[in-house]
Amino acid sequence: MESTQHIVTSLISSARVDRLAIVLFGLAIYLVRTYYYHGLNKIPGPFIASITSLWKWNAVRREEMHTISAELHDKFGPLVRIGPNHISASSAEAINVVHRARNGFLKPKYLGTDxxxxxxxxxxxxxxxxxxxxxxxxxxxxxxxxxxxxxxxxxxxxxxxxxxxxxxxxxxxxxxxxxxxxxxxxxxxxxxxxxxxxxxxxxxxxxxxxxxxxxxxxxxxxxxxxxxxxxxxxxxxxxxxxxxxxxxxxxxxxxxxxxxxxxxxxxxxxxxxxxxxxxxxxxxxxxxxxxxxxxxxxxxxxxxxxxxxxxxxxxxxxxxxxxxxxxxxxxxxxxxxxxxxxxxxxxxxxxxxxxxxxxxxxxPSTGIIFERVCPKGGVTLHGQYIPENTHIGVNAWVINRDKSIFGEDADTFRPERWIESEPAAVTKMKMNLFxxxxxxxxxxxxxxxxxxxxxxxxxxxxxxxxxxxxxxxxxxxxxxxxxxxxxxxxxxxxxxxxxxx
CATH class of the missing domain: 1.10.630.10 (Cytochrome P450)
Structure with missing residues (x-):
């Protein structure tokens, strides 16, 4: 009797282990697939952001997305992966490709927009x-x-x-x-x-x-x-x-x-x-x-x-x-x-x-990206292919302090830049003020x-x-x-x- 009970207990324990293994295996497959989703793993960013949107949820919840975004772009460059399917962009090229394009970059659906x-x-x-x-x-x-x-x-x-x-x-x-x-x-x-x-x-x-x-x-x-x-x-x-x-x-x-x-x-x-x-x-x-x-x-x-x-x-x-x-x-x-x-x-x-x-x-009055959805066929930006349906957008907080646009002192509040700069430089600043x-x-x-x-x-x-x-x-x-x-x-x-x- 004890032997039979021991066998039953062992079988139950084994079944639990098998179920746990299946769950963990499924989770691992999901995480790997998410990380490598459509090749977005080639775009740098926080690792946790590449496998879950909870990273950006937490950054916004803490009301720190504007400063975090600036730090990430300083570290990684003009393209940063901030979610499994989200790219933050920061460059004049990105503004032209994503926001001035006529080839179908649409807004995603927002909450509370009945x-x-x-x-x-x-x-x-x-x-x-x-x-x-x-x-x-x-x-x-x-x-x-x-x-x-x-x-x-x-x-x-x-x-x-x-x-x-x-x-x-x-x-x-x-x-x-x-x-x-x-x-x-x-x-x-x-x-x-x-x-x-x-x-x-x-x-x-x-x-x-x-x-x-x-x-x-x-x-x-x-x-x-x-x-x-x-x-x-x-x-x-x-x-x-x-x-x-x-x-x-x-x-x-x-x-x-x-x-x-x-x-x-x-x-x-x-x-x-x-x-x-x-x-x-x-x-x-x-x-x-x-x-x-x-x-x-x-x-x-x-x-x-x-x-x-x-x-x-x-x-x-x-x-x-x-x-x-x-x-x-x-x-x-x-x-x-x-x-x-x-x-x-x-x-x-x-x-x-x-x-x-x-x-x-x-x-600028916004601290998160102006989201758009990549059109059919995707786009190539800064030499990186970004597939269709990827959410991408420019962050005004980052682009407005781009030194290649606003000068080496872009991190300084200096109104004179709008008066003393060469006309071509002023035009460039006005074009890219986001x-x-x-x-x-x-x-x-x-x-x-x-x-x-x-x-x-x-x-x-x-x-x-x-x-x-x-x-x-x-x-x-x-x-x-x-x-x-x-x-x-x-x-x-x-x-x-x-x-x-």
């Missing part, structure tokens, strides 16, 4: 048609009539700063928050002729800023392992109550009110409604809602991140701040600058534009963003000196989809009070 829009769509024909329909609304000529909305928000912003300073020489201020509030309210005015109320309240109303940051970080993190996210999303929705999106509901409410009570307001919504009414089959109600929402939810971060970057690096380089102020004051004293300044005047101010371009270069993307998918709102950025920069430094409250402390940068900054306490004072005349 609202089909010009940013998220994979359909090249739909994107092209929608861009042709909407594109005329985003030219410099088209956005100029909206400028008075920015003036209204700038005046309120300055009033709030003056209230904070009061009768004192200077005052501590959370400019990271206030610049976010300004951006949201100014976009509310441009799009709907209505502020969202951030500037007046001086707080994050309804937690919109916090909610938006959490959402974008979620998309960035879980987008690295999309198949797993689909499972987690179902579990999450079952276990936890779904948070409402206050900004989306605000946009829906505004559109409904405008349709029920039409106005002659000069804003983007009026233009969108005119497009929809004229050709509802080309610009549907869904397109209208998507355009109005995306105009606020994506644009505000690009502008706010760049404005934070400007005030932070100008505070880190007070000599640059004083040089900027001199150009502004000289223009004003010569009677060439209105109060508030007008964009047509600002476009003649070389140093203001140089500071803006340098900030866009030095601190903050707004490139090719057919470049940011459609670039002209509007430049007007927003430069106008508030001029008024800030016409009126104030801005310093770091804790210059020994580095700010915090979230290195996910967006490189949003925090922990940057500032001191603001009337111009000449902190830096001298």
């Amino acid at each position: 609202l089909h829009n010009i940013f998220s769509t994979q359909d090249a024909e739909y994107h092209g048609a929608l861009k042709r329909t909407m594109g005329s609304l985003y030219t410099t000529t088209a956005v100029m009539p909206l400028e008075f909305h920015l003036d209204d928000c700038t005046k309120l912003f300055l009033t709030k700063m003056n209230e904070l300073i009061g009768s004192r020489k200077s005052a501590p201020v959370d400019l990271a928050g206030w610049l976010q509030y300004y951006t949201f309210d100014s976009l509310g005015m441009i799009n709907f002729s209505q502020k969202l109320g951030f500037l007046e309240a001086g707080v994050d109303l309804d937690g919109i800023c916090h909610y938006d940051h959490d959402q974008m970080l979620y998309f960035a993190t879980w987008g690295q392992i999309a198949s797993t996210e689909r499972v987690w999303s179902n579990v999450k929705d079952y276990l936890f109550s779904k948070k409402e999106n206050p900004l989306f509901h605000f946009v829906v409410k505004i559109i409904k009110e405008r349709q029920e009570n039409p106005t002659d307001s000069t804003d983007m919504l009026s233009s969108f409604l005119a497009l929809h009414n004229a050709a509802p089959e080309k610009f549907t109600a869904r397109d209208l809602l998507a355009a109005a929402y995306i105009n606020v939810v994506t644009a505000h971060d690009v502008v706010a991140i760049t404005l934070r970057g400007a005030v932070y690096w100008l505070a880190r380089h007070p000599e640059v701040q004083k040089k900027l102020q001199k150009e502004i004051i000289d223009m004003a004293e010569a009677g060439k600058l209105s109060n508030p300044s007008q964009y047509s005047e600002i476009t003649t101010m070389s140093y203001v534009l140089a500071v803006t371009n340098e900030t866009l270069r030095y601190h 903050t707004f993307g490139a090719g057919a998918r470049h940011c459609i709102g670039r002209n509007l963003a430049m007007m927003q950025l430069t106008k508030i920069i001029v008024e800030l430094y016409r009126n104030y000196d801005i310093m770091l409250a804790q210059p020994e402390k580095e700010w915090k940068v979230s290195g996910g989809w967006l490189t949003r900054q925090s922990d940057m306490p500032m001191i603001i004072g009337k111009r000449g009070s902190l830096l001298g005349a």
Whole structure:
């Protein structure tokens, strides 16, 4: 009896070992196949990234993807394997091949994009048609009539700063928050002729800023392992109550009110409604809602991140701040600058534009690659064949500091490069500045963003000196989809009070 029991026990143990061996053998085959997938093993990168997407998931989760990517490209060169089927590229050649190509590099499917829009769509024909329909609304000529909305928000912003300073020489201020509030309210005015109320309240109303940051970080993190996210999303929705999106509901409410009570307001919504009414089959109600929402939810971060970057690096380089102020004051004293300044005047101010371009270069608003899918037949890039269906894209954080494009001091914040460099070098820098993307998918709102950025920069430094409250402390940068900054306490004072005349 004991012998029989011993035999049975041995057989069971043996079966368990066999099953474990089969599992381990299958896992080994999977890992080897993944590592050598379509020859991508020839492209250098972290070993763990070559066998699992959890590597990039973790890098984004830790909000360090922007700095890690820069370190990897410094070590390995213009092509780095960051996932089993993902390549990060960084070169002017890569921008031309991947992002300016006309041979079918499509966007992959993103998470949370049920609202089909010009940013998220994979359909090249739909994107092209929608861009042709909407594109005329985003030219410099088209956005100029909206400028008075920015003036209204700038005046309120300055009033709030003056209230904070009061009768004192200077005052501590959370400019990271206030610049976010300004951006949201100014976009509310441009799009709907209505502020969202951030500037007046001086707080994050309804937690919109916090909610938006959490959402974008979620998309960035879980987008690295999309198949797993689909499972987690179902579990999450079952276990936890779904948070409402206050900004989306605000946009829906505004559109409904405008349709029920039409106005002659000069804003983007009026233009969108005119497009929809004229050709509802080309610009549907869904397109209208998507355009109005995306105009606020994506644009505000690009502008706010760049404005934070400007005030932070100008505070880190007070000599640059004083040089900027001199150009502004000289223009004003010569009677060439209105109060508030007008964009047509600002476009003649070389140093203001140089500071803006340098900030866009030095601190781009995205920290992960602009993903595209290799077309049928694959491509050859930097002598390396990359097969079809490989996800590849350029990382703005890396390419914007490429020394072969921006000079040997590309790791230094130096606006003068945009003025003192040879014309051919400036053209090369402008061509490869990747903050707004490139090719057919470049940011459609670039002209509007430049007007927003430069106008508030001029008024800030016409009126104030801005310093770091804790210059020994580095700010915090979230290195996910967006490189949003925090922990940057500032001191603001009337111009000449902190830096001298």
